[in-house]
Amino acid sequence: MRRRGVRPRARLPVSESERVLFGGALRYDLSFTRHEMPILRMGLWSMARQFPAMMGAVAKAAWREDRAALSVLLGVEAGQGVLRAFTLVATNQALVALFAAGPTPERLRQALPALVAVAVVAVLSALLAAVSTAASGQLEPKIERVCTARFYHGVIHVELAALEDQQIHRTLDAGRFGTDSIRMMLGSSILVLNALIGLLAAAGVLLMLHPLLVLMLFLVAAPKGWGAVLSARRQYESRHTWIEHRRAISVITQKLTDQACAAEIRVHGAGRLLVDAYADMSKTVEREQQRLARAEAGTQTVASAASGLASLGAYGVLWLLLTGGGMPLAVAGTAVIAVRTSSAGLMSLVMQFNRLYEEAMYLKDWEDACSTAKRHAIPGGGAPLTGPLEEVRLENVSFTYPGATSPALDKVDLTIPRATVVALVGANGSGKSTLAKLVAGLYLPSDGRLLWNGTDTRDADRADVFGQVALLAQDFPHWPMTARANIHIGRSDQRLEQWRVERAADSADATDVVTSLPHGWDSLVVKGFERGTQLSGGQWQRIGTARAHYREAPLLVVDEPTSALDPRAEVEAFQALRALTDDGTTVLLITHRLAATATADLIYVLDEGRLIEQGTHAQLMALDGGHYRSLYEIQAAQYASAVPDSKVRGAGEER
Numbered sequence: 001m002r003r004r005g006v007r008p009r010a011r012l013p014v015s016e017s018e019r020v021l022f023g024g025a026l027r028y029d030l031s032f033t034r035h036e037m038p039i040l041r042m043g044l045w046s047m048a049r050q051f052p053a054m055m056g057a058v059a060k061a062a063w064r065e066d067r068a069a070l071s072v073l074l075g076v077e078a079g080q081g082v083l084r085a086f087t088l089v090a091t092n093q094a095l096v097a098l099f100a101a102g103p104t105p106e107r108l109r110q111a112l113p114a115l116v117a118v119a120v121v122a123v124l125s126a127l128l129a130a131v132s133t134a135a136s137g138q139l140e141p142k143i144e145r146v147c148t149a150r151f152y153h154g155v156i157h158v159e160l161a162a163l164e165d166q167q168i169h170r171t172l173d174a175g176r177f178g179t180d181s182i183r184m185m186l187g188s189s190i191l192v193l194n195a196l197i198g199l200l201a202a203a204g205v206l207l208m209l210h211p212l213l214v215l216m217l218f219l220v221a222a223p224k225g226w227g228a229v230l231s232a233r234r235q236y237e238s239r240h241t242w243i244e245h246r247r248a249i250s251v252i253t254q255k256l257t258d259q260a261c262a263a264e265i266r267v268h269g270a271g272r273l274l275v276d277a278y279a280d281m282s283k284t285v286e287r288e289q290q291r292l293a294r295a296e297a298g299t300q301t302v303a304s305a306a307s308g309l310a311s312l313g314a315y316g317v318l319w320l321l322l323t324g325g326g327m328p329l330a331v332a333g334t335a336v337i338a339v340r341t342s343s344a345g346l347m348s349l350v351m352q353f354n355r356l357y358e359e360a361m362y363l364k365d366w367e368d369a370c371s372t373a374k375r376h377a378i379p380g381g382g383a384p385l386t387g388p389l390e391e392v393r394l395e396n397v398s399f400t401y402p403g404a405t406s407p408a409l410d411k412v413d414l415t416i417p418r419a420t421v422v423a424l425v426g427a428n429g430s431g432k433s434t435l436a437k438l439v440a441g442l443y444l445p446s447d448g449r450l451l452w453n454g455t456d457t458r459d460a461d462r463a464d465v466f467g468q469v470a471l472l473a474q475d476f477p478h479w480p481m482t483a484r485a486n487i488h489i490g491r492s493d494q495r496l497e498q499w500r501v502e503r504a505a506d507s508a509d510a511t512d513v514v515t516s517l518p519h520g521w522d523s524l525v526v527k528g529f530e531r532g533t534q535l536s537g538g539q540w541q542r543i544g545t546a547r548a549h550y551r552e553a554p555l556l557v558v559d560e561p562t563s564a565l566d567p568r569a570e571v572e573a574f575q576a577l578r579a580l581t582d583d584g585t586t587v588l589l590i591t592h593r594l595a596a597t598a599t600a601d602l603i604y605v606l607d608e609g610r611l612i613e614q615g616t617h618a619q620l621m622a623l624d625g626g627h628y629r630s631l632y633e634i635q636a637a638q639y640a641s642a643v644p645d646s647k648v649r650g651a652g653e654e655r
């Protein structure tokens, strides 16, 4: 059976751009998920039953952050409810006095104290509202900060392998939308509380006047509540279904202003394609928004009609009571005022209830994301790594990426001894980067053991492993910060010391790069900011190398460290890596430049995830028909026969 409001995936509109750029519909199929379902299935009553727990969670967070502000808020809201009940009672008294028999001046005199009381209460209410605004303004940003920090703190500790799992990734992604939900929920909870107290006050007064009036009040409220829940659920469901589509639009539009894409956007005309795709995909979103708006209009019409009928019924009952003599005119007047003020309160209650319901769903996502992050966090503690690094050993190590059908590493045995340069060589996709990530402790072997000084990384304190490694990946981050911060971030747990930053820059030949910038070390190495500047690929590579050196870790893992360097800088960079071993640093080098591996102490050759050869350059070159030797000879031959003489001559003659 299909749930109300959920459309089968096949019928969702798909734009041509989605097909061309993303290979098909970017919709998340809710019908196959588990975690959203319980909350989407919840009806009004079961959801209402959840509210005390939800409000409790919000109140707990608020209590932890600022007790004083929360106490003031609760006190003020309760005070406002009492004042509202008092207003109704005073109004009733004023009406009784005004409708009593006797001369008009006397009746007015009798009603005056109650009228003055109503005016004073109105002023007090306004003051309390101001205090409430100030207190919630103080509290809301605090709890949002705490929740956001908790979420991001969780996310950065998730195992890399877990992040590869699509479902986990999605749960974490969805959690981002809930980081501000607790703040919104606090605001809505306060307003719901306020409206509820007001309604209770009105119901109490109505109950005193006539019990039937309370039933009428409930009948006016019920359809609006139903409508609110239905539209909140519809909005939430739509937002989740379109989550990837929205991300895709955002990725496309970000690229349009990305410096790195600027050239192709203009020369290749990629910009036109992206702008057209934005318009095309946005039109599909528009259709979804129109669908939601139509559904919302329908729900609102039905809810308002039902609520209007209930109001008519309420006034009808009042009429009957009046004509039947069961109720004095003054009491009926108060009842009308009570029903009218309660319907205004009711509208506010319904609106806030709607928001609360929707936010509660996002808060649930946030909670799921936080608990998922916790469940898949890199475990803390474990065996400490004692003493200086002596060796890293892989024993029969296999590794398969989550969801992959074949292993990226297959039964690999190798040793990385201390203070050596160990090179990993092999064709694209042979498993070099994967092996380096396992050595760095980013992944755990699916099979076999990876030992740091004899301690299995599964048992080791992973923080200790990370502490011993410096990374210089192929696609190392270009942090949008100053040149100094870009180097210091390599070991940001230590105090920033300029001389250390400069020493690292010297060792990576990056000092000239930085000192020639307009603002030196304070230059922002990202365009688009004041003091911002753009670095070349080779300049960035030097900054990245300086960052890795700054870390002063016993094991340096470098993946193609010279791909953007000029030939002289490349030779110097490899010499600098070699020199690091004099201080006891171990270098794990991944490169396709086999001239550089010639000086490595040990070379491991990978092919389709398997270790097929190992030894020094000389040993591997001595292997007849060896894989390394053939790769080396291909590269050497390229240099030897770079440009045929005849071609150079021919080009010159033409001119």
Ligand SMILES: Nc1ncnc2c1ncn2[C@@H]1O[C@H](COP(=O)(O)OP(=O)(O)OP(=O)(O)O)[C@@H](O)[C@H]1O
Pocket: 164, 401, 402, 404, 408, 426, 427, 428, 429, 430, 431, 432, 433, 434, 435
């Ligand atoms: N995150 C990932 N998820 C799934 N498969 C992956 C992932 N990263 C790499 N792979 C696959 O694992 C295999 C080994 O990839 P790896 O990046 O280790 O190769 P490599 O030798 O470093 O290649 P290159 O020389 O191109 O950098 C490849 O088949 C690749 O497609």
